[in-house]
Amino acid sequence: MDSLKKIKNELKKAIIGQEKMIDALLIGLITEGHILIEGIPGVAKTTAVKTLGKILNLDFKRIQFTPDLIPSDILGGEIYIIEKDEFRVKKGPIFTNLLLADEINRAPAKVQSALLEAMQERQVTIGEHTFYLDRPFLVMATLNPIEEEGVYHLPEAQLDRFIMKVIVDYPSDEEEYEILKLVVQREGFGNEEGKKPEEPQQVATKEDILELRERLKSIHIDREVEQYIVNLTMATRNPEKYGINKEYIRLGLSPRATINLYKVSKAVALLNEKDYVTPSDVLMYVKEVFRHRFLISFKGEAEGITTDHIIDMIVEKVPMP
Missing domain, CATH: 3.40.50.300 (P-loop containing nucleotide triphosphate hydrolases)
Incomplete structure (x- = not known):
């Protein structure tokens, strides 16, 4: 396994x-x-x-x-x-x-x-x-x-x-x-007799983690998918290009967001036992990668807009390859 x-x-x-x-x-x-x-x-x-x-x-x-x-x-x-x-x-x-x-x-x-x-x-x-x-x-x-x-x-x-x-x-x-x-x-508080639940055991070492990091490098990602990752980030800086009200966003994402979404997308593919990245892999954790990196404007906060709402808009508006 x-x-x-x-x-x-x-x-x-x-x-x-x-x-x-x-x-x-x-x-x-x-x-x-x-x-x-x-x-x-x-x-x-x-x-x-x-x-x-x-x-x-x-x-x-x-x-x-x-x-x-x-x-x-x-x-x-x-x-x-x-x-x-x-x-x-x-x-x-x-x-x-x-x-x-x-x-x-x-x-x-x-x-x-x-x-x-x-x-x-x-x-x-x-x-x-x-x-x-x-x-x-x-x-x-x-x-x-x-x-x-x-x-x-x-x-x-x-x-x-x-x-x-x-x-x-x-x-x-x-x-x-x-x-x-x-x-x-x-903890032994149950009324039913029987063996206790199985305890987690050591099944890997730090060397296995380092080996997985090497495997991550071999995960393939197409040029179109890479551009899709870039477009998702750029939509927080130029939201009006995708029909999103720019007055909602006070500060867009830095290049670190693009890099991290790229890494996470590869890791998702590895978790799913694939050797290539699809757009669905990119979107699986886009909220988790983006939500803490950009700021909502005072206008957005006043209207109840959150970073997750903006990410939903971006995913809807940015064309998927």
């Missing part, structure tokens, strides 16, 4: 539903992109990353972002050793393979920005020392959408570092029942 399918099957032993979140984590791993997840507490965000670490035998660390956090709490710093009369670098929790930045919008901009170098350059500078992070390195940051007090808006430069923003909703009725059964059986 393909290693991606094995990983996904093991994740489903711990997570019921949430296909978008599971696929997003896998896409982030094989494209070297970071994932931003917005969802209420208790929808398996932490469980997903922790389980992924177990399945791949990767280091996992979690940072709970709070208003009193400082950059050294994430990166580490230099400490003075009295006995040796010297400074020594103590590495912070960012030195891991999988980092869960929980409720990232609870920390001020100075702390959020501490992640920028690590996310983009895969390195951390502490004093005069620069350390390269081990590969693979994935940041999954979560946003709590229900809090309004004590939260800080993420800067656009920070948001642009995430390859996708996934919105996690409530599970369905059937999924909720399956979650209940899974948890009560696993």
Whole structure:
């Protein structure tokens, strides 16, 4: 069985539903992109990353972002050793393979920005020392959408570092029942006798992830599909060309959006066990790639227009090859 399918099957032993979140984590791993997840507490965000670490035998660390956090709490710093009369670098929790930045919008901009170098350059500078992070390195940051007090808006430069923003909703009725059964059986609260649910097991290694990244390069994408990706991005900068009210968009997408949609489209094809990209692969995660990268104007906000509404308009108006 393909290693991606094995990983996904093991994740489903711990997570019921949430296909978008599971696929997003896998896409982030094989494209070297970071994932931003917005969802209420208790929808398996932490469980997903922790389980992924177990399945791949990767280091996992979690940072709970709070208003009193400082950059050294994430990166580490230099400490003075009295006995040796010297400074020594103590590495912070960012030195891991999988980092869960929980409720990232609870920390001020100075702390959020501490992640920028690590996310983009895969390195951390502490004093005069620069350390390269081990590969693979994935940041999954979560946003709590229900809090309004004590939260800080993420800067656009920070948001642009995430390859996708996934919105996690409530599970369905059937999924909720399956979650209940899974948890009560696993924790021994069930009335029924029988064996406990199967626990996720390690089925791959970091070497398998690096091999998948190499396979990603061989996924074919036609010139017409590449141009389609470019046209989708350009429609946020020149919306009037496609019959979209330009007064709704304050700031269009940067070239990083085009590059990331290209990478994600290839990863979707790989997840679906194909060696080529189709326009439907491009559209499958276009909202997740685009929604956090451009700004709606005050006029658009006043009329209840969201980034997802604009993306729907763009997908409808831009001709598909």
